[in-house]
Amino acid sequence: MxxxxxxTTDATTDDDTDHVLAEVGPRLRRIRKERGATLAGLSATTGISVSTLSRLESGLRRPSLELLLPIARAHQVPLDELVGAPPVGDPRxxxxxxxxxxxxxxxxxxxxxxxxxxxxxxxxxxxxxxxxxxxxxxxxxxxxxxxxxxxxxxxxxxxxxxxxxxxxxxxxxxxxxxxxxxxxxxxxxPQGERMHVRARPARAKGERP
Missing domain, CATH: 2.60.120.10 (Jelly Rolls)
Known part of the structure; x- marks a missing residue:
């Protein structure tokens, strides 16, 4: 299966999806501040520019897996926590x-x-x-x-x-x-549309996390 x-054939257009994506920016900002991280520090860890991170948090840049995956790794949280996907079986x-x-x-x-x-x-x-x-x-x-x-x-x-x-x-x-x-x-x-994820640089021996 x-x-x-x-x-794909059964998925229907749902305006609620835009609401879910709109909540990603504030969630990214909240998680970053809870960890005491700066945009510059997160940029250095993920390889994503400060301007792109700022646009993501302000909702001016549409979130994508290519951007969210390294951010999730940097914050050490599950990717679905950034997306805010609802749990199965929740009536809401x-x-x-x-x-x-x-x-x-x-x-x-x-x-x-x-x-x-x-x-x-x-x-x-x-x-x-x-x-x-x-x-x-x-x-x-x-x-x-x-x-x-x-x-x-x-x-x-x-x-x-x-x-x-x-x-x-x-x-x-x-x-x-x-x-x-x-x-x-x-x-x-469709064929030809692929994901490209920037790999996190390997930590040098003896370097602190």
Whole structure:
């Protein structure tokens, strides 16, 4: 079963998504100040310019995974804490969940075309992998649990904080393994639209965190 293909056709336009994204800036500012960090210090840690960070916090720059991922790592918080994605089962959920075959998809974008983002919750189901192919490119980031990814000849298990990206024309399948469900963010787009995340510089030996 494919996280992006099943959800993309059923995702509906929801004005609440704009409200969720509008709350990201104030949340970034609050978390930074709680940790006593400055924009200059956060810029040095993430490689993101001070002007971009300032525009994110003021709501003048639309948040993206490419920007939020290094910020989450710098603050040592889960990525969904920055996004503010609602928990599954909460009756106050603003995004409209899509449930298929026991799998829950929470759309995080409202545009009908281009890049599509989802928070996906997969229960542990005893089933044999059935890899599928389709046009596009997908990026995954595991929030919690363990996610088994079968991609071509590869069969790996990703844990919290780990990510994967791949051409969806390669046969692929993923499911939750272990004792509980797996939650992850999925960013899917037409072929050629890929995520580019700036890697954090390696810490020199003996350097303090």
């Amino acid at each position: 494919d996280a992006a293909t099943d959800a 959920v603003r995004a409209k969940p899509i449930v298929r075959h026991g799998r829950t998809y929470l759309p995080l974008t409202r545009q009908p075309g281009g890049l599509q983002a989802f928070k996906v919750i997969l229960p542990v189901i005893n089933e044999e992998p059935e890899p599928r192919t389709h046009e596009g490119y997908e990026w995954l980031y595991v929030l919690s649990g363990k996610l088994r990814v079968v991609l071509g000849e590869h069969d790996v298990v990703l844990g919290p904080g780990e990510a994967a990206e791949f051409d969806t024309r390669v046969p692929h399948w993923f499911g939750a393994v272990g004792e509980g469900p797996a939650e992850f963010l999925s960013l899917f787009g």
